[in-house]
Amino acid sequence: MKIEYLSEGDQEERVVRSSGALNCGGRCVLKLHVKGNTIVRISTEDDIPEEKALQLRGCLRCRAYRSHMYHPDRIQYPLKRIGKRGEGKFQRITWEEALNTIAENLIAVRNEFGPDGIYLPYATGNPGLISERTWMRRLLGLFGGYLSYYGSYSSACTQAATPYTYGTTATGNSREDILNSKLVILVGWNPAEMISGTNTAYYLRKLRESGTKIICIDPMYSATAATLADQWIPIRPTTDNALFDAMAYVMVKENLQDQSFLDRYCLGFDEEHMPEGIPYGNSYKSYVLGLGPDGIPKTPIWAEAITGIPAETITALAREYATVKPGALIQGLGPQRHAYGEQIVRGGTVLAAMTSNIGISGGWASGSGYAARDPFVASIPSINPNPAQISMFCWPDAILRGKEMGPEDSVRGADGLKSNIKLLLNLGGNCLINQHSDINSTKKILEDEELVRFIAASDHFITPSTRFADILLPSDSMYERDDIIKPWDPDDFVLFMNQAVKPLGECRNGYDWISDLAGKLGLREPFTEGRTLSDWHRYLVDKTAEKNPGFPDYETFKQQGIYRWEHAKPCIAFEAQISDPENNPFPTPSGKIEVFSKALWEKQQSDIPAVPKYLSAWEGPEDELTQEYPLQCIGHHTKRRVHSTFDNSELMEEVEPHAVWINTKDAEARSILSGDRVRVFNSRGIVSLAAKVTVRVMPGVVSIPQGAWWTPDENGTDTRGCVNTLTKYQPTPLAFGNPSHTCLVQIEREENDEHAIDH
Numbered sequence: 001m002k003i004e005y006l007s008e009g010d011q012e013e014r015v016v017r018s019s020g021a022l023n024c025g026g027r028c029v030l031k032l033h034v035k036g037n038t039i040v041r042i043s044t045e046d047d048i049p050e051e052k053a054l055q056l057r058g059c060l061r062c063r064a065y066r067s068h069m070y071h072p073d074r075i076q077y078p079l080k081r082i083g084k085r086g087e088g089k090f091q092r093i094t095w096e097e098a099l100n101t102i103a104e105n106l107i108a109v110r111n112e113f114g115p116d117g118i119y120l121p122y123a124t125g126n127p128g129l130i131s132e133r134t135w136m137r138r139l140l141g142l143f144g145g146y147l148s149y150y151g152s153y154s155s156a157c158t159q160a161a162t163p164y165t166y167g168t169t170a171t172g173n174s175r176e177d178i179l180n181s182k183l184v185i186l187v188g189w190n191p192a193e194m195i196s197g198t199n200t201a202y203y204l205r206k207l208r209e210s211g212t213k214i215i216c217i218d219p220m221y222s223a224t225a226a227t228l229a230d231q232w233i234p235i236r237p238t239t240d241n242a243l244f245d246a247m248a249y250v251m252v253k254e255n256l257q258d259q260s261f262l263d264r265y266c267l268g269f270d271e272e273h274m275p276e277g278i279p280y281g282n283s284y285k286s287y288v289l290g291l292g293p294d295g296i297p298k299t300p301i302w303a304e305a306i307t308g309i310p311a312e313t314i315t316a317l318a319r320e321y322a323t324v325k326p327g328a329l330i331q332g333l334g335p336q337r338h339a340y341g342e343q344i345v346r347g348g349t350v351l352a353a354m355t356s357n358i359g360i361s362g363g364w365a366s367g368s369g370y371a372a373r374d375p376f377v378a379s380i381p382s383i384n385p386n387p388a389q390i391s392m393f394c395w396p397d398a399i400l401r402g403k404e405m406g407p408e409d410s411v412r413g414a415d416g417l418k419s420n421i422k423l424l425l426n427l428g429g430n431c432l433i434n435q436h437s438d439i440n441s442t443k444k445i446l447e448d449e450e451l452v453r454f455i456a457a458s459d460h461f462i463t464p465s466t467r468f469a470d471i472l473l474p475s476d477s478m479y480e481r482d483d484i485i486k487p488w489d490p491d492d493f494v495l496f497m498n499q500a501v502k503p504l505g506e507c508r509n510g511y512d513w514i515s516d517l518a519g520k521l522g523l524r525e526p527f528t529e530g531r532t533l534s535d536w537h538r539y540l541v542d543k544t545a546e547k548n549p550g551f552p553d554y555e556t557f558k559q560q561g562i563y564r565w566e567h568a569k570p571c572i573a574f575e576a577q578i579s580d581p582e583n584n585p586f587p588t589p590s591g592k593i594e595v596f597s598k599a600l601w602e603k604q605q606s607d608i609p610a611v612p613k614y615l616s617a618w619e620g621p622e623d624e625l626t627q628e629y630p631l632q633c634i635g636h637h638t639k640r641r642v643h644s645t646f647d648n649s650e651l652m653e654e655v656e657p658h659a660v661w662i663n664t665k666d667a668e669a670r671s672i673l674s675g676d677r678v679r680v681f682n683s684r685g686i687v688s689l690a691a692k693v694t695v696r697v698m699p700g701v702v703s704i705p706q707g708a709w710w711t712p713d714e715n716g717t718d719t720r721g722c723v724n725t726l727t728k729y730q731p732t733p734l735a736f737g738n739p740s741h742t743c744l745v746q747i748e749r750e751e752n753d754e755h756a757i758d759h
């Protein structure tokens with residue numbers, strides 16, 4: 001496909017204000033410079049004085065979006081599969097044929113299997129308030145329902161575990177409040193690349209300039225550790241709770257915990273504050289002192305052997321966090337994506353309670369950290385009459401044995417599923433293969449047309465996931481439509497994305513084609529309610545304005561491109577609960593911060609303890625499998641991709657060539673030099689890619705930047721290097737989340753590969 005960058009005719013440049021709508025962690029103001037029907041340049045907000053508002057400046061990714069939307073491989077026409085499913089062979093068809101085929105299959109599957117047979121998988125590509133997934137949920141709700149999911153590949157464990165402590169996931173202060181911290185400890189958090197709020201790195205830079213100490217705990221010397229931190233403490237993946245337990249041990253032994261805070265606000269820290277009926281020895285304090293059932297004191301020496309952090313560093317860290325106040329121990333999402341990721345979430349909350357950093361400016365309650373102040377922005381109404389849900393990670397099980405699944409297999413809202421999944425609508429997603437686990441096993445499930453009767457997908461490219469589509473539709477891009485987009489937590493603004501150009505080829509807006517699909521299902525009128533797409537935008541603005549006095553009207557909002565809420569002061573999570581606990585109990589069963597959760601105790605599952613604990617992970621550093629596969633493999637985010645978006649951009653590959661990061665010592669032991677082609681493998685698969693030999697990853701750990709597109713050769717070796725060729729499909733015990741960073745591998749230099757030049 002040849003795409004003209006410039007159209008004939010009108011060459012006058014105009015600037016259109018929009019934003020980024022990627023699953024990136026930020027939301028920025030982007031200025032699209034347009035000539036004719038072509039975006040010729042993308043710049044960012046640079047025209048707001050700092051005293052008025054903080055600029056929302058874009059990073060390299062949206063600014064390189066032209067390399068995505070004008071990529072020569074972008075699909076511009078509906079396609080139908082002509083080869084074996086998954087082979088990636090397609091033929092151009094009309095929209096009419098494509099939508100007829102989808103409608104026929106929807107009707108057939110609904111009639112034979114009911115709503116549990118229809119699944120709309122987790123996906124985050126091409127988002128926005130009016131994404132295709134929004135419209136499809138609305139349509140399927142009207143059609144009789146579908147099987148939905150809960151949780152997310154990003155944050156399943158923190159979403160599930162945090163409420164057991166606090167009763168809510170809204171545990172985060174406003175981001176600017178970090179400027180009031182006297183000590184900041186970042187655990188597996190890399191906002192310099194993961195963004196996590198557009199101006200987070202800006203605040204950390206200001207904080208550092210003010211002399212506040214920033215410590216990064218991470219297996220990798222991340223961009224944040226390198227540019228914003230005073231100290232880097234490398235830690236073995238999956239062992240964060242051993243560190244937390246030992247920090248708690250030091251605090252207790254040296255009487256550094258704020259006992260009056262614990263006595264007043266917490267349940268289950270010590271034996272004196274336990275729920276009724278719980279046998280002696282099950283408090284958190286008893287656990288760390290070795291007075292509980294395991295009898296092991298969680299000393300810094302004990303933790304050193306597990307985490308790889310010297311005992312004296314652990315002791316110093318505990319003393320520092322306990323005495324420098326206020327302090328913010330902020331957990332990123334990476335550490336909770338492991339075998340027992342629920343534990344690190346609750347472990348951090350206990351340390352925050354022991355140091356009384358909850359409910360105060362400059363502190364941080366830990367846990368999810370979702371914004372405690374979340375301004376209301378309306379969304380498109382949809383109702384799913386089917387109450388059954390599964391964890392977003394467990395859909396392969398629901399394909400293979402859905403009818404056998406119950407609550408013990410992640411089902412919520414029903415005692416069990418009435419059908420296996422038979423039809424998938426994968427809209428703007430790469431989680432069917434690439435961003436899921438154990439690609440080689442998943443591939444076999446998707447290939448089987450008996451198991452999955454029909455797969456429809458929409459996207460900009462034939463990706464590893466859309467390769468498995470029976471019908472593949474060409475989506476519009478985020479600059480080819482009007483849209484409204486909310487920021488990531490915890491920012492107080494909302495953006496209007498103005499359409500800059502018309503969609504390429506036969507790419508269509510989701511509302512447009514899903515309305516036509518609704519027509520084929522006899523549901524056009526209830527689906528559209530007679531509204532055009534811009535009528536729906538007006539609906540969203542009007543509904544938002546109803547709950548936000550002063551919110552601009554549609555025309556003004558569209559023209560300004562942004563609305564910023566103004567607040568007199570930053571929001572502090574749990575401020576009311578701490579300042580006036582009698583009148584503001586925590587939304588937990590006890591009304592307290594539940595260090596010990598009776599609800600978890602009642603599960604009586606050793607991998608779901610009632611107090612947070614270090615649990616030795618399968619395929620962690622203590623697993624016997626290390627004899628065969630001695631390296632822990634994780635997958636970090638980089639600035640050159642948003643998950644798997646941009647992987648096919650040559651421009652971005654130049655920014656940061658894809659390679660497995662390996663420590664110099666591990667590389668030396670294997671005669672590997674930077675740039676060598678290596679094989680990373682375990683029992684689940686083999687990937688072949690270049691090595692990056694560096695001290696920026698700790699010994700014993702390798703990292704394959706996540707999001708590379710799985711590209712198997714005829715032997716099944718992934719020649720691009722997708723980390724999920726190696727990861728295991730084993731849901732975490734409580735959240736049923738993805739344990740992506742729990743994975744053992746071995747590496748060897750590829751035979752016949754002469755040492756290549758460093759890159």
Ligand code: SF4
Pocket residue numbers: 019020021022024025026027028057058059060061062063195198642
């Ligand atoms: S990728 Fe995210 S952080 Fe970067 S410019 Fe786009 S919206 Fe902003």
